[in-house]
Amino acid sequence: MTMNALTRSQIYVLDQDEALDFYVGKLGLEVHTDVDLGFMRWLTVNVPGDRDREILLEKPGPPALDPATAEQVRELLTKGAMGGWLSITTDDAHKTYEALVAKGVDITDEPTERPYGIDFGIRDPFGNRIRIGQMNPQS
Template identity: 50%
Template sequence: MIKGVGLVCVMVFDQDVAYDFYVNKLGMKVGFDAPMEGGGRWLLVHAPAQPEVPIMLAVPGPPVMDEERAVKVRELVSLGMMGPGALATDDCWATYRELSAKGVEFTEEPSERFYGIDAGFRDPFGNHWRLTQTKV
């Protein structure tokens, strides 16, 4: 039986840039940051209130995948075709203003939806995220 989400994987091109964006701009906390056996780096971040749902910031390429697949993944990410999901907030407009002031590039301002208030933004690599305030 599935009891929940254990890990979300987001493809990034540079883990130092990803660290700066996800930790310093979005306010994520680092859960794990260490070299991987065989090369690479394990970099896990999480929302401060949700440490049980880590986000792995992984670079496409060896040892995660071969270079041919990595080229295709990087292309899809840069085109904004890789949408990892939505990040939750209690106040979409306030979070939008806060993140915009930190340099986060929004593709859509917050707007009313049937499920709440929602906005779109991308990370420095092109990953498309939603910022969502759900109706109670």
């Protein structure tokens, strides 16, 4: 058995249209798939040009969660206690930071030099944490 790619990740969002506004409108990701399956909306985004890796922006509910559990997840998400975590790279951390500040994105910390590069933190409207980094070249 050989695993050869990570293709999809998932984070919970309370409102998929608001999530689209944030991830596409503010972060500059692009819609990969937006399909009404009847029992749920399958909504994924990806970094422009990287259609092999998708992020599912999933509303808590069926089929993954029963109604009572979905309500608990929504409560925890609203309190900021259940946010997911994403890491996105950029060619210029400082320029990206300034652009996101200008768009009113919730910044959790400013660009900082680290052993692996320069990175900073933001939060989406649902409490999910995102690190954006300009990575040092690997030797």
